[in-house]
Amino acid sequence: MITSRKSINKKLVPLVISFIFGFRMLGLFMIIPVLALQDDIYSNFNPFSLGIALGAYGFTQGILQIPFGIMSDKFGRKRLIYLGLVLFTIGSIVAATAVSMEQLILGRAIQGSGAISGTLLALLADTTGERNRSSAMALVGMFIGIAFLLGMTLGPLITEFYGMKRIFELTASLGIISILLVGAVIDEPKSITKNLELDIELTSIKSLVFDTKLSHLYLSIFMLHLSLMSFFLILPVMLTEDLEHSQQMLPIIYLLLIGGGFLFMLPAMIFYEKRGMQRPLFLASTISFAAIMFLIPYLSSYGLIITAIFIYFSVFNLLEALLPSLASKLSPAGKRGSVLSIFSTSQFFGTFCGGLFGGYFLQNFGTEMLMSILGCLGLLWFLLSLRFQNIDSFVTVVLDVRSKKNKDLLKIISKKDGIEDILFTNNNAIAYVKFSRSKLDKKIFDDLTYLGDFDG
Structure with a gap:
């Protein structure tokens, strides 16, 4: 019976890891589309503190991602996963009880300090065979994608009927459920699998950071998430005040814009990827991004504004799927773990910088200046992308x-x-x-x- 239980547990590990990824990301995503509308429930609320609150978890995630991975090699995967989930849960409770922006920022930072993404992927390597690993990784990616779409629709829904603090309470509950799942299903691996395609190799970090092809992808994921955080400083207000949608309509609007954007970009990505034509797809995405950032503040027609937002989410979904795939393909043999670690760190710092600098420019210079700066950054991103070449499979x-x-x-x-x-x-x-x-x-x-x- 013991052997049978262990066998069943091992088969469940990829699913449990995917659920934990999904639960954590759902809790983080639900807050993004609604926080900008909560100026009446927190003291010291302003665009700058809003930006820091949105980006705080990205800062702690970014600086602690690699240390958590290293500590999991030394002290065991399961212990570090427990620690990360406990921190995530404590941060959610702190945020749920916050009455000021300072307390909310502290809660968000503690949430992010449970930086176990790399540790979870390392556990996946320890518990799956080489031939099953790709499908296990795809399952994780699918759960994160679902969490993004659900978070953007559930966040406004919960806020409208129960208040935003209920989101943090739900997030804390998801953290506790994740802890229970780890205890019930995951056994500490008897030995750490040294898999260079998923592990972090510190000696190679410097050369990989400055690798010409890879550094462009690090910049791209940084820019993509910087834009997302900055854009969500103004998008909820734009939808409710400028376009006069009620908050009850926001879940439907986000579902149509983000879900529709995903369905719109999928055929294009499949078509160009099969033919190894990532370059035109990449260039079209970056120039569209720049154009949208420049144009949105000056569009007066409802239809044009909604179309621009729809195109933005189509571009975001496309690049969010394409960039990790390209980073994986361009990784030198045996260096994929290190490359994806740098890639994830760039993403988290993009989230933090988008909130920090987006909030600063919004507070001091207004919406038009913020969007113009994002447009200029997008144009620079496009010009740097002209060097990008198609990548073989x-x-x-x-x-x-x-x-x-x-x-x-x-x-x-x-x-x-x-x-x-x-x-x-x-x-x-x-x-x-x-x-x-x-x-x-x-x-x-x-x-x-x-x-x-x-x-x-």
């Missing part, structure tokens, strides 16, 4: 080269066209081989995929 395979057959195969392929990178680990016993699907000889491709394990 790469696969990384983990090859045990202690066997003669695998060692001979590695010698044959090392100088073949289509081999992008080879990294040796474990005293040259394991090789991470990154190669192009389209350029590699079919027989060698078949041999590699048969003898090796797909990674990530």
Whole structure:
């Protein structure tokens, strides 16, 4: 019976990790579309304090993401996940009882200090085989996407009927449920899986930060989330005051704009990705982003404003899905964990800077100046993106080269066209081989995929 229970638990781990990701992100997303409308319930409420409150969790997430990952290697995944969820729950309770913006900011910062995203992904690596890992990662991504859409619609709904503080109470409850799920399903791995495609390698961080191709993606995810936080400083007010929608209508409006934007961008992404034509898609997205930021303050027609907001969310959804995929594809063999760690940190700091600087410019210079600055940043982003090139479809395979057959195969392929990178680990016993699907000889491709394990 013990073996059977462990077997069942192991199968449930990817689902539980996905739920924990979804619960945490749902709690954070629900607050974004409604906080700008709560000027009557918090003392010292102003655009600047609003921006800090929105972005505070991004700051603590950004600075603690890597330390949590390192500590989980030393003290165990489960302990660090417990710690992160307890901090998340405490932060939610502090925010729920806040009566001033200072207390709310403190609660949001404590929420973000439970920076366990990397630790959860590392646990996923410990508990799933190489061949099942891609589907497990896709499940996590799906839950985060659902959490974003639900958060943007449930937040206004809960606020309208029960008040915004109920969102934080619900978030604390989700944190407690997550703690119970960890206790019921997740066992501490007997050994830490050293998987270079998901782990953080500190010695390679500096070179990866300044890598020309990757640094553009770090900048892009930073800009994307900076714009989101800054935009939501004014969007709720724009919808309720300028466009005269009642707050009861906000859930439907957000559902149509964000859900519709997702459905609108999906065919375009599939079409261009299949043909390896990410460059035109990327450039069209960034120039659309810049144009929308410049134009929105000067649009007077209801239809034009709604169309502009719809296009913004289409671009956001597209880039939110495309950028992590590109970062993964461009990662050197065995460095994906480090690359995605830097990528996530850039995203969180974008969230923080969007709230901080967006709030500052909104308070001191007004909506038009804030949107003009975002437009200028978008234009700069577009100009930098002109260097961006289409990316081939790469696969990384983990090859045990202690066997003669695998060692001979590695010698044959090392100088073949289509081999992008080879990294040796474990005293040259394991090789991470990154190669192009389209350029590699079919027989060698078949041999590699048969003898090796797909990674990530």
